[in-house]
Structure formats: C-alpha cells, structure tokens
Amino acid sequence: MSDPVISLRGLSKRFGPVWANREVDLDLFPGRVHALLGENGAGKSTLMSILAGRYGADKGTVMMHGQEVTFSSPAKALDHGIGMVYQRFMLIESMSVADNLALTVGKKYGRRGVDYEIRQTAEQYGLSVDPEKRIFELSMGERQRVEIIKLLMLDAEVLIFDEPTSVLTPPEVDALFVIIDRLRGEGKTIVLITHKLEEVLKLADDISIMRKGRLIISEPIDARQMSRQQLARLMVGRDVVLRVDKKEVALGETVLALDGFSGDSPSGGPSFNEVTFEIRKGEIFSIIGVAGNGQTGLVSAIAGLSRAGAGTITFDGTSYTAREWAMASAAEIAYVPEDRYQSGSIGSMSIAENFGLTRLQAYRSGLAGLLLDRQKMAADGRRAIGEHNIKVESSEASAGSLSGGNLQKVILARELTRKAKLFIAEQPTQGLDISATEDIWQALLECREKAGVLLVTGDLKEVLSLSDRIGVIFNGRILEIIDAHDGDRVDRVGLLMAGVRS
Amino acid sequence: MIRVAKRKQPLRYQGAVATFSAVAIALVVGCVIFAALGVNPLTAYTAMGKGVLSSVDAFSEVLVKATPLIFTGLAVATAATMMLWNIGAEGQLVWGGIFAAGTALFLFPGLDGWLLIPLVLAASALGGMVWSLVPALLRAKLRVNEILTTLLLNYVAIIYMEHLFYGPWRDPAGYGFPGTAQIPEAAQLVRFGGTRISIGFPLALLCAVFLYYLLKKSIWGYQVQVIGKEQRAAHYAGFNVTGKILTVMALSGAFAGLAGMTEVCGIHYRLQTGLAVGYGYDGIIVAWLAGLNPLAVPFAAILLGALFVGGEQLQSVLGLPSSISLILEGALLFGLFAGQTLARYTLTFSSRSEVPS
Numbered sequence: 124m125s126d127p128v129i130s131l132r133g134l135s136k137r138f139g140p141v142w143a144n145r146e147v148d149l150d151l152f153p154g155r156v157h158a159l160l161g162e163n164g165a166g167k168s169t170l171m172s173i174l175a176g177r178y179g180a181d182k183g184t185v186m187m188h189g190q191e192v193t194f195s196s197p198a199k200a201l202d203h204g205i206g207m208v209y210q211r212f213m214l215i216e217s218m219s220v221a222d223n224l225a226l227t228v229g230k231k232y233g234r235r236g237v238d239y240e241i242r243q244t245a246e247q248y249g250l251s252v253d254p255e256k257r258i259f260e261l262s263m264g265e266r267q268r269v270e271i272i273k274l275l276m277l278d279a280e281v282l283i284f285d286e287p288t289s290v291l292t293p294p295e296v297d298a299l300f301v302i303i304d305r306l307r308g309e310g311k312t313i314v315l316i317t318h319k320l321e322e323v324l325k326l327a328d329d330i331s332i333m334r335k336g337r338l339i340i341s342e343p344i345d346a347r348q349m350s351r352q353q354l355a356r357l358m359v360g361r362d363v364v365l366r367v368d369k370k371e372v373a374l375g376e377t378v379l380a381l382d383g384f385s386g387d388s389p390s391g392g393p394s395f396n397e398v399t400f401e402i403r404k405g406e407i408f409s410i411i412g413v414a415g416n417g418q419t420g421l422v423s424a425i426a427g428l429s430r431a432g433a434g435t436i437t438f439d440g441t442s443y444t445a446r447e448w449a450m451a452s453a454a455e456i457a458y459v460p461e462d463r464y465q466s467g468s469i470g471s472m473s474i475a476e477n478f479g480l481t482r483l484q485a486y487r488s489g490l491a492g493l494l495l496d497r498q499k500m501a502a503d504g505r506r507a508i509g510e511h512n513i514k515v516e517s518s519e520a521s522a523g524s525l526s527g528g529n530l531q532k533v534i535l536a537r538e539l540t541r542k543a544k545l546f547i548a549e550q551p552t553q554g555l556d557i558s559a560t561e562d563i564w565q566a567l568l569e570c571r572e573k574a575g576v577l578l579v580t581g582d583l584k585e586v587l588s589l590s591d592r593i594g595v596i597f598n599g600r601i602l603e604i605i606d607a608h609d610g611d612r613v614d615r616v617g618l619l620m621a622g623v624r625s
Numbered sequence: 626m627i628r629v630a631k632r633k634q635p636l637r638y639q640g641a642v643a644t645f646s647a648v649a650i651a652l653v654v655g656c657v658i659f660a661a662l663g664v665n666p667l668t669a670y671t672a673m674g675k676g677v678l679s680s681v682d683a684f685s686e687v688l689v690k691a692t693p694l695i696f697t698g699l700a701v702a703t704a705a706t707m708m709l710w711n712i713g714a715e716g717q718l719v720w721g722g723i724f725a726a727g728t729a730l731f732l733f734p735g736l737d738g739w740l741l742i743p744l745v746l747a748a749s750a751l752g753g754m755v756w757s758l759v760p761a762l763l764r765a766k767l768r769v770n771e772i773l774t775t776l777l778l779n780y781v782a783i784i785y786m787e788h789l790f791y792g793p794w795r796d797p798a799g800y801g802f803p804g805t806a807q808i809p810e811a812a813q814l815v816r817f818g819g820t821r822i823s824i825g826f827p828l829a830l831l832c833a834v835f836l837y838y839l840l841k842k843s844i845w846g847y848q849v850q851v852i853g854k855e856q857r858a859a860h861y862a863g864f865n866v867t868g869k870i871l872t873v874m875a876l877s878g879a880f881a882g883l884a885g886m887t888e889v890c891g892i893h894y895r896l897q898t899g900l901a902v903g904y905g906y907d908g909i910i911v912a913w914l915a916g917l918n919p920l921a922v923p924f925a926a927i928l929l930g931a932l933f934v935g936g937e938q939l940q941s942v943l944g945l946p947s948s949i950s951l952i953l954e955g956a957l958l959f960g961l962f963a964g965q966t967l968a969r970y971t972l973t974f975s976s977r978s979e980v981p982s
Contacts, residue, residue, distance in 0.1 A: 427863070428860065428861065428863070458861075460861055462857065465855055465857045465858065466855075466857045466858055466860070466861040467858070467861065468858065469851060469854050469855045469858050470855075471854055472850075472851075472854065476847075479847055479851075480851065480858060480861070480862045481861075481862050481863075483844055483847070483848070483862075486844075487844060492844070493843055493844055493845065494842055494843055494844065495842055495843055495844050495846070495847050497842070
C-alpha cells in the first residue's frame, strides 16, 4: 500500500460534557474506499466534519501527505482537496445545475467555462447530468451527482460521503456504487460514512468501526474477509452491563394493540409496514432499530400526530382504524419525543410554562375554563424539580437554560403527571450523561407499575437493561419479538438490527 | 482571536437594547440629514421638542396621532405573536371606517348615542375582522403567504372606500366634494376639554391591557404563544394551528378596524380622503418598537406620534420638509432590527477557531 493521503492522530472533540471523538487515529489511502461504520451518535460524522473543516478539533492533528494542516472552514479544506457530500444537499433549488456550480467554481473557470467543465467532468467520471436543468427538477440521485461534480471540479482528492444512500432509491444506489468505483479507479480517496453493512461489504477496501466516539478497530482491515455477523457484533459491541434493579411487576390488561399497522413517515422518511404487537400494563415493550428504519413514522402514528395508512389500533379496549385514531386525539397517551429541544419543550418559556404544553386541560380555570391556572402550573413545576432532582434555581427559569439531562427530566416529569395508560419514550437518553440516564431509566421502570411503556431507541444497552420484550425493527418491519429473558438475546438483537435473520 | 458568535442564551434585556439602539440610530441619522440640509441638528431637535411639549394643545395632538397607532400596533403585535405578518392593518382600518360610517349614516342614523356608539364600535371591529379573515383563510387552508395577501388587499380596500365616497355614499349636499355626509352627532366620540383627544384614546389603552391579559392569562393566549415560538412543539402538543391562525387574524383585524372607527368617529366625522394615511404600516413599527409587548405598545405609539407632530414643526418653524419625520421613522425601524440582531450575538475571545454547531 502506498503512503496515506490523510493521517489523523489523537483527534478529540467535545460538545459540552460529551466527547464526540476521543483519541482517534485514522489513515486514508489513495485509490481506496474507506468505510466508517458505527451506530447513530458514534461520532462518525463529527470526525469527518473535522476533516472537512466544519469543526475544529479540541486535540490532535490532521496530516495531509505528511504535513500538518488545520482547516478553519470547509472552503479551506476544499482548497486542500478535501470535500464532503452531506446528507442534505447544499444546492439552490430554483437555480440550474450550471448556475449552482458557478457559485462555487465560477471563479476558477469563469461562468462560460463552467458549462464545458461540467460536461468534461461528467463524462470522465460517468456522472450524467443536464447542466441546464434546475435543481428542483432533479431526482435525489441526480442532485447527489451535482454535489459530486462540484467537488471534482474543485479537484478534490478526498471525497467524504455522509450516509450517501439514505435518500436514494435502490437503482440510484447501484448507480452511485458504480460512480464510487470509478472514482476509486481514478485514484481518489473515498470515505463512506454509513451504518449499512451491505454497502460496506460491496464497496469498501478498508473498514473502521466507531463506537461512542472511539475507533474500535483502528487499523484498516480487509473487508472481504469479514461476514455481516462479525461486522454487526463489532458495531453494536458486547460491553453490555446490566446495572438496573428491575422489580418484578405483575402484568395487567392490554393497553395498546397494533394489527397490520402500516404508513409513511410524516416528513417523507422511511415507511413502516404490517406492524403488529401489543403492550400490557406492567411491561416495557421496546422497539429497537438503527435510525431510519421507520420507527419515527411509527411512533408519530401511534401518538396520533400523523395518520397511518392501514391497520387497526386498539387502545384501552376500544378499536380504531388508522383514520379514526388520528382523529380521536391522543389526549390519553404520554409521549416523550425524540426531539426534546424543538418538540418536547419550548426553550424561551419557563419550566412552569412548559408544563402547559401537553397538560393544558389540567390548567383550565375560571370563565368556562378559558383561563390558564398559572399557579397550579408553577406548583407542578416546583414539584417536578424536587421529585426528579432537577438542577435549577426555580420553576421560572427558562427551559432553554437547562442542560440536556435536566430538560429531559422536566419533559419526563410532565408526561408522568398525565397519568396516562400508555407511556411512549422515544430515544429518552440520547446524548445524556450516565447519571441523568440512570435517573430516567429508573423513572421508566417505575412508570410501568402504572402503565404500559413503549420504549423506542437505538441503544442496545438501554433496551437490554429495561425491556420485558424487545421488537427489532428493520426496513419498516418488526423482524422478531424477543423475550428479555432469552439467553442469547444480546447477539440476536444486534444481528436483527443489521437485518440478519439467523 | 476575537470572533462574533451567536448567543446561546438570549440577552436578558434584549428588547430594551433593541429599542434603545433604534432611538439612538434614528437620532444619529437625523443629525446627518439636518447637517446635510444646513441646519444645526441641535436647533432642529429643539424645534421638534418644542413643537411637541410647548403646550397642552401641541401634546394633545401627539395623543391624537397615537390613538390609531395604538390600535394598529396592537393589531400587528397580535398577529406577530404567532409569527404571522399582518401588513394589512391599513386595509382593515379602512374597512373598520367603512363599517363605522355605514352603521352611523345608513343603518341606524336615528339611534341615541349610548346605543349607537357600541353598535358602531362593534361594526368597525367586524369590518376589520372580515377583511383580515380573507388572508387568514388563504393562509390556514391553502398556505398562501399572508404578507403578500394582507399587503395587496390594502389597495383593494382603499380603492373600494374611494368608490363609496366618490360614488354611492357621496354627500348630496357636499358641493361635489369627495366624502360622505357627516355622521350624526350621536355617533361622534366625546372629546376631552378643548382638545381633539376622544374617548378612543382610553379605549385604545384598555385594548392594550386586554390583549396583555389575554395572552398571559388565557388558554388561547398560551397556545398562540407556543405556536409563535415553536411550531413543532405546537404540533407535538396537538394544538389546532389552523383555528388559531383564524382567531388571531380576526382579533388583529378587529383592532385595526377600531383604529378606523376612532378616525371616522373621533376626528373626521365622515368617510373621506385622509383616512388611509399609513397608520396601518406605522403599526408595524409600533409593534416591534414595543417588542410585541401589548403594554409597551401605547408608549411606542406616543413616541411615533411625537415624531410626526415634531416633524410638522420642522416645516412651519424651520421651513424643512416634514417628510423628514418619515426618514426618521425608517431609521427607527432599521435601528430596531439592527439592535435585535446585535443583541443575538456576542463577542468571544478564543484561541481556536470553531464553527458553532
């Protein structure tokens, strides 16, 4: 193998108290595809964003051809030939392909030269795209090609793809792979950030696996020698320690039952298909899966925020069709949403006021219930602060001033006070430190004494620590429902998450 | 290295900073203009101040101007609390005037004041409301941008009003002057002392207090604030956003309609040219100068009113164009947005460069 183009040494990056990257060493070689594998939040994107100049590292060095370099902006990184194709394309939809490219490469070629260069570059690398078309007329695959052409016209040597297949249809994925193969043939260095094992096995020459900010395998390994099973194990890890004391709770009546529940994600994300399961009072039922496998749409439909396409849902003994359920407001379901900053809370409002978000009915007072009982709201806020050990001076402090863990406790406390029969917690501990995580776990375990709990998460440790039963979701389907007492559940869940059925 | 970075926490006195810098920037811009016109800025500002404060009469004119401004300021602030831009207060004001004049002149011309005034009041609010509901429905049902619709409907409203007082509603005994007949005395608002201040002014103050408590103390107000601050949270909480767009715009239009009533029944006593002189647009500045706080709206309105009255003094005393007050008004708005933007940033001193995530 030739000398590395890029060498990262001891790279570390911290966001607040959380280390997104810790002591990462990584070499990238010309003419090779390097897959960077890991779960959501493992630190892959952060690491590559440092290389592409979006973030500055807190520690460590980036070397290019043996010379130390620092990039203060993505433009500086591009000057050195390092470019990234982001998941969200950076294109102006109402402008033509050529105009878009002229924005970034116009200085180099002149506006007139751009058209010619686009055709040249497109031909050389097999990237067919019409320079006259406007971006909004293009498919996602074509837009991605425009981004690739942009980097190539700037003479990028290192091309970083961030989850490049997540927005593509299967034929477009195949086309992209052909393009990447061609780029490799031209001696480019390719980094593929992904959590899809098939892609890795199909394309990659080298593999690095990240977990919790660290590189688990820090030397390049030959992809073709690895099976999907081995990769899945490496990715998910086996350092699962159960530290939670679970009290036995008697199972009660069935709270929620889904039958053949199918639908799309509200924001156009992946759909969910034929989901069938039931949750009883006294248990935590978990849905685990790698992000983007349909769980967002599923939860949104169960919570009544969007309408599922088909199937029935039975809640507290009453059956609804998908349509009826969306109409029958979800007043009786407590729900801790994944997005705690923009959905679950309002940063500029006080903790007390945040209690009103889902509990308005409880604060109606005076004048035919048209007035807001602010005193009761403040009292609830104060009680939550005491009961859940939330670190803040008063319930009048703004929610935005809280740390992620304390904010999550406020949301959790609010939802617990609704005393609902079904409690949904979506990625409840994502990004939280250990002590906040344990507090929230404890609260969820206590909650199941009074309700059925639906836990939706991508965190294997969380699922194994808390659940009574585990449903693994992959490509919108629940592949299997596993009992938490199952002996080899650790391996099975990990494999199922990667879509491997044993 | 010194960098400009976004504040993670909003500045505590963000509103005050913005308002203060707005006034400061307007004063500085004024200095430049006066100097360019060859007038000592100090002389000019003294003339403006004298014009406003020299007599009860002068200051009463400020409150006369402030009255419709409070209403339109409240109208804009109501909508903006939910991040809706009601640029149509001008047209809603006109419709409030049309409904008020129509009620007083043609519907119930013979009624006593104690009955007629409330009817006229309600009619004007209804007029503004109806006009604001057109863009509200378009926005709520078809997602049509309300900035454009509210703005463009202003012209429709003004032209229709002109059609009325040039055509079917023209005073037959008016010697051909464009305008309706004078409204009956019973519909004319009571004035204080010898001034032109009518009960419209205390009514405006009352509306400001009402809006403040409505937003702070009612379930509806809470929901409106949530929707304005975070759409996604409102969706998560299951709030009826469509319904709120309609009610918020209706209330906004009603306030603007009342402005038309105070002008027709408190100042002009008829529908005529001069009703649509831009109070609706000035309301935008009033609302933002007040930081969307209803209780601050009257103060912002009085400040702007003083600027207009002072501007007229420039003309009569120093022979300067009175349109200078329009320039100062513009500078006020620019200063306001500049202040708001600046208050969102902070200077940081760091050794390493980093793009905030």
